[in-house]
Amino acid sequence: MLPTQCLCTNLRRAARGVSRHYDGALDGFGINVAQYSLLCNLKRLDQPSISSLAEAMGLDRSTLGRNVRVLEGAGLLKMTEGADQRNRLVCLTEAGDQCLKAALPAWEAAQQRLMDRLGETKRAQLLQLLDELAGTD
Amino acid sequence: MLPTQCLCTNLRRAARGVSRHYDGALDGFGINVAQYSLLCNLKRLDQPSISSLAEAMGLDRSTLGRNVRVLEGAGLLKMTEGADQRNRLVCLTEAGDQCLKAALPAWEAAQQRLMDRLGETKRAQLLQLLDELAGTD
DNA sequence: TTTTATTGCGGGTATATACATACAAAATGT
């Protein structure tokens, strides 16, 4: 049976499969790969607003707001008042930082298994391609 | 600001962006790219069961079952009895087939815009890489 | 200064997605 030629379909399928791979690795740390990514970005950016974090992650603001709420409920991040009355900042809690530290080896292992499968050349190719696709529309 | 090195995060972000690109193109045809993909697979495979369709698309069976229900409600596909009492077959309706035909030019345009951006070499590279990733775990 | 536009966010609604569990039908083993 011929595979689909649709770039989008193939991209979505790959994203699902790879997400399952990472989710499996992160199992036991109380977070999935989407949450791991959110927490990482929180560590990388310094107390971003909902909007800027969403922008940085290529997510809709409302989506990010809801994802943030889940992690806030888990105590891994918290919201603080910004300079502006309407502006709220997202920041990592100590627990969130610990969670990231604890999960790091598992993430590294998952990443490494994938890189071993691909090899260095394809890994670089893939990252390059994904970067180009990131700004789609 | 340095981008993430996480393959999964980048893959997920690209999938979101590209999905938005295709969803925008399909706007007005009553289906999104995930549904377009499902209908295409339905046309490609002949009256698959829920399980085999899920397998073919790399989706969890329960997920596919729910996605199918949405399209059934829209009249684009219907369920029929299989040889087995527990086995149900999914098949495209006439409306579903018409919907696919109507949406095809929009899908082609979206695909073409993306390919123009990438160029033939990278397009082939990308499909190759995604295919390799498809079987991740 | 009052009006208007912009900005930042939350909520409503709908779909996509997965895992665990439950359940019924069919196949298999004794």
Added chain:
DNA sequence: ACATTTTGTATGTATATACCCGCAATAAAA
């Protein structure tokens, strides 16, 4: 024949995701 296992789905629960709309606070314009 009866018990066990396997198979095919559906349901419960939870998160991820997006679009639209509305609200409040701020900034810009008149």
